[in-house]
Amino acid sequence: MENGLEKKYGLMTAIAMVIGIVIGSGVFFKAEKVLTATGGNLPQGILAWVIGGIIMVVCAYVFATMATRYEKVNGIVDYAEATIGTNYAYFIGWFMAAIYYPTLTSVLAWVSARYTCVLLGWDIVGPQAMAISGFFLIGSYAMNALSPKLAGKFQVSTTIIKIIPLALMAVVGTIVGLSNGVLVSNFTSGVISNVTTNSPLFTAVVATAFAYEGWIIATSINAELKNAKKNLPLALTFGTIFVALIYILYYTGLAGAVSNSVMMKGGEAGAKLAFSTVFSNAGGTVLFVFVVISCLGTLNGLMMGCTRGFYSLAARDMGPATKVLKCIDENTNMPTNSSILGLLLSGVWLLYFYGANLTPVPWFGPFSFDSSELPIVTIYAMYIPIFLMLMAKEKSLNVFRRFIMPFLAVCACVFMVIAAFYAHGVKTVGCYLIIFAVIMAVGMIINSQKTK
Template sequence: MEMGLKKKYGLFTAVAMVVGIVIGSGVFFKAEAVLKATGGNMPLGIAAWGIVGLIMIICSYSFATMATKYEKVNGIVDYAEVSVGKKYGYYVGWFIAVIYQPTITSVLAWVSARYTCVLIGWDITGGACMTIACFYLVASFAINSLSPVVAGKFQVATTVIKLIPLLLMAVIGTIIGLSNGMTINNFSHTVDSSISVGGGLFASVVAVAFAYEGWIIATSINSEIKDSKKNLPKALMIGAFIVVAVYIFYYIGLAGVVTTETLMKSGEAGAKLAFQNIFGSAGGALVFVFVIISCLGTLNGLMLGCSRGLYSLAIRNAGPRPDIFKQVDSITDMPTNSSVFGLLLCGFWLLYFYGANLTSPWFGVFCFDTSELPIITLYAAYIPIFIMLMKKERDLSTFKRFIMPTLSIIGCVFMVVAAYLAHGMSVVYYLIIFAVIMIIGSVFLEKRSKNELA
């Protein structure tokens, strides 16, 4: 049955979506990566967390400004369509539905499985881990597809749960570190001084981007948020500030209980080791269970966005078979067909992630990190939207129309440059894959009437 999605989420759930989708695996998954990228330079790592956090807050503000004016089906696609044009909106929607959302969702499924295997003591790249990752994907899909209200409540619950280990580490770790001198020691020396400040900063910024990503997915449910023109902007800004504060203080707390050298060498067990140093083996394992729940909460939020990917195009009579993908189940109030295709894409990108990053490369030079490059591509896609925001929205104040969009553009350009400097030629090979997928999307675009695109 075809129908519109009902308004079922309030402000608290919307804030939980922003915080819950962003905070999760990334802060645990990328903390070690940041230290390795900076050569163990803790202040430089903090700077990376701060810079990307500031960029997220600035971009969130600009999109929050647009959220007060426009409300359709999928926030970012709506903003791209209204500001730049229907064609651009379509391509942004296609990229998000086919590349962006399923790539980071599949990575989150693996990261959730990874920490499960760390807790149990299993290999993080073997068959057991990948089997668990597949299960987590399907389970998240089932929760979102069968009962979106339950999925929303799960999101709120996991958001609260995931803040527990982060706040415990931020508070207790900082107190312990300041009392025993470890915090000062970690902040006052660099493990590998051969890594340049510039190179370390750019590489860590790109790594941190994954930890902060996902906030834009919250706009995919704007048509389902009660009084969304008022509540979505609030959710974006409140959520962004909460995330930045929690991340930076967690990182400082981490420096109080584990030496930089140990954290860099311990790999995937770094977070578990840090919690065990505070709470002992049993207590550390219990807190680590909260970490896994945190990851699953993020996965749930990302799957929520994935399930609406093709629906957001189909409702505009765009993309493949709009008549199929814009159908909404009358009982569950979910775009079931879009959800199924979203799961299929997640499975495909999980397979690619394994073949490109977790084993001997299957795809030769066409192997790239799906946890980072698609995210940076989206930042590049924001730039024309911010430019047109300045050009078109003449009723806005100077601050909202010019200052914040300009700062947003500068932040996006910085992210793009950082990605190229960090990944080099991998960016080029990624862009080739990106171009092929976008060309496929253009085939479906041509099927729309020229009048609709005028």
């Protein structure tokens, strides 16, 4: 069963994976939070989306540069190994496999279920939502594990579908908002409610981080991508720029659909309310079905990364049970055992997300944190040493690629880290870092015993 991964994905799948993972739940899930964080100040909310988009594009550009030079098993782990060394590569690989992939995958399973429940008129934190979350999680795993090529085709199809509601709201919502004066009113109304944080812009930018995140997961199919050194950089660059533009335009169109106060009070039904306002109840319902499909497409892309997380370590003879986890099924050409472990951890993090964020009284006390945001900020912090070493080592690159863009990427990452402390508070971030440190220590102990 142990053999290499085949080159089975083309440029369109890679672009679809970048766009498809990023676009989906976040722009709907976090649009309300961005507006609430800024007290209904629409220009400040749009600025948050612009800053978040710039951070994503700058970091993706630097990784695109590295993608033209390094190719092995898993992009981000490859880049860490080439720039810093084996130990740091394992550190990042363990974080991605044990925390990053499963936390985001579990949240996306719930978000997909959340919008399904909104469509059906059910409680988004009730038993229906959690049962659907489990079904979506297992269903996405099954499709990736049993038929990875089908999962790739599903990724391309859902990417096309998910652009439809965003593009329609961006264009029609803006036109309607200009004609009826709602858009102008929302732009000029300023702060219309109490701001619950001292740094509303930082809080809003951190919220956009979830909406913009996922592009790095496209590098997880590096070893399965045809002509990866050419296609992966194209996918990262084109995909992230497209996402940033469509998000900003969608957010503007949303402001033309309903007033800021109505959107802020709409809660989980805010997006559906906006679509129904612009496209009528029937049209809004149809488009909201597309929203649910787009969430499932994002979940599929995350699961594509999640199933390969431990394989990328085992392929380097690192981490636990390497002989077991680097086995490739001869029929599906998938790392089956790695996939099973990824699903298990996703289930664990889904349980944590429910207990920490959806129950009336958090189960974990001070150790309850938003697993949809803080792991994302952590990965930005981990990028910093990679960018610095790229500047130090890659002497063959021109000044723009070697110094200017990596320096801007470092600044962007530092901004995200500082913003996280303002957005979530020192206490919450500190408790998260304790959990992070424990999980990372377990991973380092496992690897150190293996190398003895």
